Amino acid sequence: MTDPIEQKIWLRADGSLKAHLRAIAAIVWKDLAAEFRSRELIGAMLVFAALVILIFNFALELDISTRETVTSGILWVTFAFAGTLGLNRSMAIEKDRGCLDGLLLAPVDRSAIFFGKAIGNLFFMLLVEAIILPMYSVLYNVNLFQPGLILVILLGSIGYTAVGTLLAAMAVQARTRDMLLPILLFPVLIPLLLAAVKASNGFLQGFEIVEIMPWVNVMIAYDVIFIAVAFMVFDFVVEE
């Protein structure tokens, strides 16, 4: 199993779930290793996210009374904007250096490439969120570490990266790529972002769980539907 080529042949020969998972893990690992060596993506996403929060601070005059109602909105706008940087970058490096062709030549199922890239993107997104949350908590003296909020952020990030990975794969192959991704992505994301903002706000303001559940259900439905759709159509997006 040490020789990479031998490993690939083994992956094709054994079409089991285990082989599929192994292929996904290999792609995730590749993305993480590349990122931990260059540290380009995380750095840019973090600085950008911090800037967005700072700009909100001046734009909205975040005193205590406003903060209570707008915190969840600010968090999600920040995540959504920082996320597009990551998505663009993660697909652009594959495209520019011809890595995508290499990936496509690998004898693995195309859906493994999708899930590999999506999980990698999800990991970066969660990492940025894991740094933004304590930063925001310290800067504005609120405790954002509530299990409910963490759950909402996790659900939101899963849906975001599933749709984002699919659309970023299309956007990088277009002429106007960096401009195109947010235009393609945000209108499709609206139900998810709306539910995420409402649910986060519910948890932060200590609403009854009955009032929050409809939003959480919308997010779960969104995640399930779009993971399934993205999985089914991804083949057509990377096909040459």
Place this chain on the structure above:
Amino acid sequence: MERRPKTLTVLSWLTSVVFIVALYLVLFWAPQEAIMGDVQRVFYFHVSAGWVGALAFLITAIVGGIYLARGEQRWDRAAMASVEIGVVFTFINIVTGSIWARPIWNTWWTWDPRLVTATIMELIYIAYIMLRQGIEDPDRRARFGAVYGIVGFISVPLTFLSIRIFRTIHPVVVGSTDPTAQGAFDMTANMRTAFFFSLFTFTLIYITLLWHRLRLQHKMEMIEERKLRALSA
């Protein structure tokens, strides 16, 4: 150059006549609404335009699916033609709604579920057109268009559902009426006739436009082909 099919000529004339009849029914024949007055007449074309918008995007998603399954260019042509018509009619829907809302809700715009959903739908399909413009390779353009047409169409009902969790003030004229809606009314028999006739008229307009648009696309492709042949000769 092939001639325009006779059926299309007949259909175009028929659509024009039907549209004039619809105008007459909506503006003169249908009774004036008791409370809102003449501004209620916007309703007939407003709903019809919204219907054509939704129908056009549904067709885009369906023919997109067929394209992905079969890979024949004509399905992609239909998807693109349908999106263009849908964008125009959704725009008409939003603008006529605004004109009606100004006297009835006392505002041009409000953040109501239906209004927001219609606007987001419009933005999705403008994004669809921009996506297509950014890709030169026709095969890839068709595939991406089909994928985005499907993804976008699935997101629209979810948007509606999620905003619907808020209260709505938009009247529901066909089907059950929400007691919180403002500007609702019951249709009389003549109003109902005018309404269904407008729906029929707009559907006919959609079919006619789609056909013309498909022919236009076909001709543009023929010109392109001849240009290439002339250049290479």
